[in-house]
Amino acid sequence: SKSRSRSESLYKEALEHIVGGVNSPSRSFKAVGGGAPVFMKRGKGAYFWDEDGNRYIDYLAAYGPIILGHAHPLVTEAICRAAENGTLYGTPTELEIEFARMLKAAIPSMDKVRFVNSGTEAVMTTIRVARAYTGRNKIIKFAGCYHGHSDLVLVAAGSGPSTLGIPDSAGIPVSIAHEVITVPYNNLAALDEALARWGEDVAAVMVEPIVGNFGMVMPKPGFLEGLCAAARRNGSLVIYDEVITAFRFHYGSAQTFDGLPAGTDFAAIEPDLTALGKIIGGGLPIGAYGGRQEIMSQVAPLGPAYQAGTMAGNPASISAGIACLQALQEPGVYARLDKLGAELEAGLTAAAGKHGIALTVNRICGALSTHFCSHPVTDYEQAQDTDSERFAQFFRYMLEEGICLAPSKFEAWFLTTAHTQADIAYTVEAAERAFARMD
Numbered sequence: 529s530k531s532r533s534r535s536e537s538l539y540k541e542a543l544e545h546i547v548g549g550v551n552s553p554s555r556s557f558k559a560v561g562g563g564a565p566v567f568m569k570r571g572k573g574a575y576f577w578d579e580d581g582n583r584y585i586d587y588l589a590a591y592g593p594i595i596l597g598h599a600h601p602l603v604t605e606a607i608c609r610a611a612e613n614g615t616l617y618g619t620p621t622e623l624e625i626e627f628a629r630m631l632k633a634a635i636p637s638m639d640k641v642r643f644v645n646s647g648t649e650a651v652m653t654t655i656r657v658a659r660a661y662t663g664r665n666k667i668i669k670f671a672g673c674y675h676g677h678s679d680l681v682l683v684a685a686g687s688g689p690s691t692l693g694i695p696d697s698a699g700i701p702v703s704i705a706h707e708v709i710t711v712p713y714n715n716l717a718a719l720d721e722a723l724a725r726w727g728e729d730v731a732a733v734m735v736e737p738i739v740g741n742f743g744m745v746m747p748k749p750g751f752l753e754g755l756c757a758a759a760r761r762n763g764s765l766v767i768y769d770e771v772i773t774a775f776r777f778h779y780g781s782a783q784t785f786d787g788l789p790a791g792t793d794f795a796a797i798e799p800d801l802t803a804l805g806k807i808i809g810g811g812l813p814i815g816a817y818g819g820r821q822e823i824m825s826q827v828a829p830l831g832p833a834y835q836a837g838t839m840a841g842n843p844a845s846i847s848a849g850i851a852c853l854q855a856l857q858e859p860g861v862y863a864r865l866d867k868l869g870a871e872l873e874a875g876l877t878a879a880a881g882k883h884g885i886a887l888t889v890n891r892i893c894g895a896l897s898t899h900f901c902s903h904p905v906t907d908y909e910q911a912q913d914t915d916s917e918r919f920a921q922f923f924r925y926m927l928e929e930g931i932c933l934a935p936s937k938f939e940a941w942f943l944t945t946a947h948t949q950a951d952i953a954y955t956v957e958a959a960e961r962a963f964a965r966m967d
């Protein structure tokens with residue numbers, strides 16, 4: 529098996545200086561049996577090389593942004609050009625206008641856009657804007673959807689189907705958690721119940737329109753229509769967190785994706801506000817939010833809702849984002865991701881079947897999730913009710929085979945435009961060997 533001795537010694541060193549040895553807890557191997565995470569040294573296309581020189585096929589894609597693969601030449605060139613001209617001005621630039629135009633053209637529900645630095649900031653600000661616009665305080669969110677690490681959305685469901693939240697982290701006041709109501713995804717009855725009980729205080733219903741955070745989960749037919757209608761009847765705004773989903777399945781966002789359930793009424797599922805991040809930065813830090821003119825007019829300097837940022841709209845991130853979206857406009861990009869995704873899904877399913885491993889694969893275009901269970905996964909409860917031990921085993925066997933997955937059973941695999949059919953074929957063979965060791 530591969531030596532990862534340099535990763536192990538670097539991890540020891542990192543533990544002395546960086547809390548937990550990692551700069552985001554999702555990078556730790558805590559959920560897959562612990563030990564040193566792999567320290568990567570270089571990425572190119574669909575591959576990573578670690579500090580010991582081992583090569584991996586990358587399905588982590590940095591938790592989603594790297595849809596073009598690592599060091600895509602057009603993105604690299606855009607970043608170099610931006611660096612030569614100075615990376616940060618603190619003034620407006622023409623680039624920001626160009627990028628705002630591109631995003632608005634692709635996501636027509638956004639009349640106005642504002643750039644920030646992360647998905648967390650984008651979501652956090654949509655909540656402030658919704659509160660400013662409605663004069664209400666509470667937010668409804670869905671169990672298992674992740675919306676960044678700001679106080680308000682780092683809150684889990686209480687015990688009942690429709691209860692006030694409990695903090696998911698130390699350091700969040702219970703009073704803040706009580707401003708959040710968590711209900712199960714794909715469950716309109718629970719949403720109605722929450723609105724009946726707390727409706728007049730609810731500023732917004734926040735949702736990942738297609739879920740990326742407890743596996744890839746599609747809304748059931750009518751779910752988004754029902755959600756939007758219920759929110760509107762109640763005078764609440766609808767916020768779509770499209771940090772993962774925008775530009776993932778087609779050139780646009782989930783709200784205009786023709787892979788949504790047949791018969792989706794696209795006019796009826798349009799959100800009031802949308803939060804963006806990940807792919808739109810081409811691998812550099814970014815977030816953005818946007819929505820209807822009258823709502824976005826709440827934002828300073830036009831309106832009373834304050835939001836600012838020293839790094840916001842910086843030329844390097846914007847340039848990388850423009851280059852990334854331009855590359856995604858090439859004909860056939862998403863059809864190819866879909867085709868490779870289908871091959872990976874079919875291969876994994878067949879390999880698991882051959883070895884009697886219960887596996888549910890949820891796939892949307894080039895994003896798929898593997899759940900060690902024999903039931904479908906359409907909500908968080910079903911996703912939680914999957915075999916963590918099996919996933920941990922599979923994760924480690926795949927790592928030995930040179931396949932890099934996220935160290936979490938809930939996280940999706942992301943294909944990039946750099947993956948090849950040969951990569952998929954090798955991955956399926958590796959999975960088959962892993963399943964053979966597990967059965």
Ligand code: PMP
Pocket residue numbers: 591645646647648649651674675676677736740741769770771772805806
């Ligand atoms: N929203 C969603 C749907 C996400 O998946 C994430 C990150 N995984 C965020 C928000 C937070 O984005 P960031 O990590 O850039 O703050």
